[in-house]
Amino acid sequence: MSSANLTDEIAAAAARLVVEEGMEYGPAKRRAARALGRASVRPAELPGNDRLEDEVREYLRLFCADTQPGELAALRSIAALWMERLADFRPHLTGAVWRGTATRLNDIHIDLYCDDSKAAELALIDRRVDYEVGSRPGPRRGEPVNVLSLTQRSDELGASVGLHLSVLDHDDLRGALKPDAGGRSQRGDLNALRRLIASEAG
């Protein structure tokens, strides 16, 4: 198999894993490569994230056209609700719900760009919201940031949806709005999300 064909096959197999199992792009690519009998794939042979996302959109169009748009709309309306509640902290939606490839298997990821890193958590406590505190490597040379996780019931989905708030610094916002290599935005604020919701509904 040529290198280009191998990359195509990995992208197609990984897209299926992303949609059907809700896997993240990185693990999906590696698992797809293993499933194709390639224990050692050179990084250059793995599809890029933009290539994989194209494949994910194609997969959704072919196999999930009847369910995915509704699931995405339900997730986006929950995201918008929480972004209104957290408006003081410059909330930006990111991940699959922002990019439009989410299904009911995906969680909602919102970045908060705060002047005071404790303020968002205090706001949740004040309002008696039940949340969990986690940590993940952040945008500044991997320095850890707090992730506040909560669940929100969705009547449309008939399930509770996971919502994760990454607490970032106001100064991180400028770099965060740069588009990726493919020219696509990685996150958007409430106004941008409302435009997306309106354009999908129209």
Add this chain to the structure above:
Amino acid sequence: MNRRAWILGGAAAAAGAAGAGVAWWRMSGSAAADERAAQIWAMQFETVGGGPPLALAALRGKPTLLNFWATWCAPCISELPLIDRFQREHGAAGWQVVGLAVDRAEPVAEFLAKRPVGFAIGLAGLEGVELSERMGNSGGALPFSVVFDRKGKVIQRKLGMIKPEDLQRWLAAAG
């Protein structure tokens, strides 16, 4: 900010938490994630100090708390004494705690030299977070814990710091 929306949201979140107390994250219902999580039993991990690798297959058969942590993760560090005590108190009854460090070997060795724990620690490396995602950590943050029953089947998951009441619930769930 809309105060009313907040209060309603808080009440809904509290109601949801009470109702879902056990089910907690909706991924806990995903059969695919449960199946992927059980693949952990076939894995082995390097250990600190160059000891023999930690083969999870050898540990199967006991109710197990598998805890993904890292030295760079503040909530992980704060919960370590709690789960260490859990291992001490319930080890005799058959429970075991296994820690997987999503970290490099040096900081883990340094940390454990200062603050040793009484349970097995494997090195999952920085890509260990992807392993946790395969096991159902849909948020991708740490700490993340998975509880298995005697048969090696997933019975609970938790993202975020473990609280004493979580441990009580898991004890009851494992029977």
